[in-house]
Amino acid sequence: MASEGLHESADLLSAETIDRHRAITSIMEELAAVDWYDQRVNATGSPDLAEVLAHNRDEEKEHAAMTLEWLRRRDPVLDGHLRTYLFTEESVVAEEHEAEAGGDGGGGSLGVGSLREAGS
């Protein structure tokens, strides 16, 4: 079984939805690993071990970023929100107010994206 995290019968889900589920689950696992490594780096008294753990932790960040990018390319709404909030300088909440003043929450895009059916 690809994942035990499905909340609906796999028969009812498209291949695209299941692939996105796989990606989301992977991102969750990678970020959880970052958190665990972070705590262990803090807690260990061995500088050598801390160095190895910090290296491993930072590799998990790369994995999370790569998988997030995969997901962004397939989710126009997520793409819109990431474009609104990422790599900005002012308050994140101020960014939200600015985006919502446009009435769309995502810069004005209708988020149509690809219309190809799963498996085609």
Place this chain on the structure above:
Amino acid sequence: MNHLFRELAPVSDAAWSEIESEAKRALENFLAARRLVDFTGPHGWDAAAVPLGTLDKLARGPVEGVEGARRQIQPYIELRARFALLRQELDAIDRGHKSPDLTPVVDAARSIAQAEDKTVFHGYSEAGLVGVADASPHEAVELGDKFGEYPRWVATAVAKLRDAGVEGPYGAALGPRCYAGILETTEDGGYPVLERLRLILGGPVVYAPAVDGAVVLSMRGDDFELSCGEDVSIGFESADTDQVRLYLEESLTFHAHTPEAGVALRYP
């Protein structure tokens, strides 16, 4: 505020929501090419071109002993379809009116969808874009008006692709002259022609009002790319006491990476 200037529009949140829902519903109904070709993006409004990976070798280098070459790119084009809505219709939405007249939104969605589809299937010569039908090196399959013959013509197109080493699944875009007729036609045994086409193709049959004749193409991937800078968005242009003038806008480009992966079917 971004380049769409939506914050300046005298349009309430509820009215924006209605306009966006109507526009998205209409676009998902009208857009055909996005059901058949690879769609990449959106890469953002500021994206100007996609790299093709090929080079133009320049006649001479900047200095003796050094060669020069220019990378080839495919520029994005901008498409914009304007429309105007009556302010009294928009005001009525805030009073709870359930069926405001948003026909201009649907008309604009139909127009920009046809523009995108025409660009993908037949190109846009003024912008230097070549569509699937014109890029194809295969001789076009000749169509007639007997709808029962379409399985044979589509099978001929598929055979051309197979002979060129292009695998399936395949899909077809059918223009307005043939789609309705095919939909209504059954073979001698009563089997619907449309279903027969799907079996031959192994993929979808799509109604494409912008297509002249029909187009059959491979859907294995990496052959035809519709690249989007800004996906279809709604912007604000101006307003007066009676009307709010808005527009649908997108930036896109199209490239046939494998021209032999498509075949045109044309009326004589």
